[in-house]
Amino acid sequence: MNPSIKQKSDNTEYGNVPIDFSFVLASSVHDMKNSLGMLLNTLSAMMENSPPRDADQARFFSTLEYEAARINGELVQLLSLYRMDEQTMMVVIDEHHTIDIIEEQVARNDSLLKSRHIEIQVDCDIDLIWYFDHELVGGVLNNLIVNCARYCRKQLLVSATEESGFLCISVADDGQGYPDNMLLGPLPQGSVSFGSGNTRLGLLFARKVLELHKSKKGQGYMTIANDGPLGGGILKLYLP
CATH class of the missing domain: 3.30.565.10 (Histidine kinase-like ATPase, C-terminal domain)
Structure with missing residues (x-):
């Protein structure tokens, strides 16, 4: 093996910088949530500007909106659970x-x-x-x-x-x-x-x-x- 090539260690390091996968995943989830929020806003505007022509199309639009909203909700829950685990969640009673x-x-x-x-x-x-x-x-x-x-x-x-x-x-x-x-x-x-x-x-x-x-x-x-x-x-x- 070439001694100049450093093997990846168990805690996944590149050089001297360890990768915190929980932080990486949380950051990725945050970005996905923002993108999905933009998608939901675009879908809502599209439905307002071009209302469904019939009941079948209305159900189709409703399914799109429901699934996008459901995924967005799950991403929010994932971020919240991460913040709870990191004890950074703000609870306002x-x-x-x-x-x-x-x-x-x-x-x-x-x-x-x-x-x-x-x-x-x-x-x-x-x-x-x-x-x-x-x-x-x-x-x-x-x-x-x-x-x-x-x-x-x-x-x-x-x-x-x-x-x-x-x-x-x-x-x-x-x-x-x-x-x-x-x-x-x-x-x-x-x-x-x-x-x-x-x-x-x-x-x-x-x-x-x-x-x-x-x-x-x-x-x-x-x-x-x-x-x-x-x-x-x-x-x-x-x-x-």
Whole structure:
């Protein structure tokens, strides 16, 4: 072997500069997220300037928008998980009207819900106030609505109430329910997914966000069950 050629070491070095792959991946994800955001804006402008001619084209545009938004959401979750791991995530706990965060996420997914002919109901006292990070909890709720819209038949129900000193925000659907391997009460560290595996990252992100919310009552958690109020699955977020 030519002695002038340095073999790559186990920790992957070129010269004397080690490569931090977690940082490289996080930077790449950030760039992809920005590019995808531009793509979403372009797609939205295109649909506004050239509305779909018929129902088939409307569904086609809706699918493009949904898939791009879903990938963008997962990239945001990946970046958030990286920042949590690096302990650089800013958590801003403040007082909020719970109805506001629910209505924001419902409005955010209005085109998706309409294109799939899904009726969404909201059940929340307008005076219900709680302390939480608006952006993080909003991201979790948005992910739940998007995934439930994908697997439900025609109806979704988002509700919020106080239970035993915790704020409980639940998302119920009229689909086939969650698979058996997810019906484990509070979510464990292990692998969970729908058949496609798309929700594994979303559920991990949700659990981490809930764990960041702590008080003397305990820390946030979630539960999953079937036979909800609409006959399908129901996922509940608990915030202390």
